[in-house]
Amino acid sequence: MTNQRTMVVGYDGSEESNLAVQWAxxxxxxxxxxxxxVHCSLWVLLSHNRGPVPGVADSGLERAAQKVLEEGMALAKETVPDLEVRTTLLHGMPRDHLAHVSVGAEMLVLGSRGLGGFMGLLVGSVSLEMAATAECPVVVIRADDHPEGPVLLAVDDAGSPAALEDACDFAAATGADLMIVHVLHEPVGYRRLREPVEAYPEAEALLDSVLSQARHKAPGIAVTGELLVDASFSKAIVKASQGARITVLGTKGHGLIKGTIGSTAHAVLHHAHSPVLVSRRRATSEVA
Structure with missing residues (x-):
């Protein structure tokens, strides 16, 4: 019987997508x-003649695309032999297909560079757009240097309920510790007269509330928290991501241009020291 819960991974044969398939x-x-x-072949954009070369077995652009997909499936089965794996070959730009294919999925997993090889004009363009437009959590694999580290959750002033939900689910599934951080902005050159724990009682109360919710959602998981004060939200989160197995954050995806995300999420996706999960799942009070 086919498993109804599905994780989607984009694959294009690159080293980045190899890491994504293995992680997924x-x-x-x-x-x-x-x-x-899922593999999105770009040959349809470049040539109408994608069939086999006459007299040459196992040839042609369409067959080449199928081979890429077969490589992705083989890598997944090699990584986890007992895993149920299915494949889909689509034609056209990945951004035109991946959001649709991943609707209702547990998560969409992508490599850190844009799918599509030389046609990914911006580094990570597809991953960035999916992080802003997909209707499920999106994981971008930059590195997997600390697979036994804690889950790092960065929460905003609203407590990031959707990201909290995803981080707790991830910690519960892996048995990892959960570290929750909330960043307060302090302009460069600003001098604090008191320690943050005394100076920012509202932020401490918010963090305590999120910690309490996390312990309720993921009983048995070790949950800790820290209030960070920095001139840059993204730099604080990137620094905290050192040693994490994954960094989780939310985004409302209200960029002025379709396919853009907030500056903090954008910077973290580019510079985090771990895979990054951008929560796109609806929660009671937040559309992530």
Missing amino acids: AKHAILRDCSLHV
């Missing part, structure tokens, strides 16, 4: 999900 396979089995490997 490992976490799909932990979450009792099947894995859906």
Whole structure:
């Protein structure tokens, strides 16, 4: 019987997408999900003649695209032999397909560079757009240097309820500790007269509330928190991500241009020292 819970991963044969497939396979089995490997072939944009070369077996652009997809499936099965894996070959730009394919998925996993090789004109362009437009959590794999580290959750002034939900789910599935941080902005050169714990009681109260919610949502998981004060939200989160197995944050995706995200999420996606999960799942009081 086919597993109804699915994790989607984009694959284009690059080293970045290899890492994404391996990561997705490992976490799909932990979450009792099947894995859906998707390859978007760009040859339809470049040539109408995609069939086999006459007299040459196993040739042609269409067959080349199928081979890429088969490589992705083989890598997933090699990583987790017992995992249920299915594949889909689509034609056209990844951004035109991935958001649609991943609707209702447990999460969408992508490499840190834009899918599509030389046609990804901006580094990470597809990943950035999916982080802003997808209707499920999006994980961008930059590195996986600390697979045994804690889950890092960065919460905003509203407590980031959707990101909290996703971080607790991730910690519960992996058994990882959960570290929650809230960043307060302090302009460069500003001198604090008191310690942050005394100077920012509202922020401390917010952090305490989020910690309490996390312990309720993920019982048995070690949950800690820290209030960070910095001139840059993103730099504080990036620094905190050192040693984390994944960094989780939310985004409302209200960029002026379609396919853009907030500056903090954008910077963290580019510079974090861990995979980054951008919560796109609806929660009671937040559309992430």
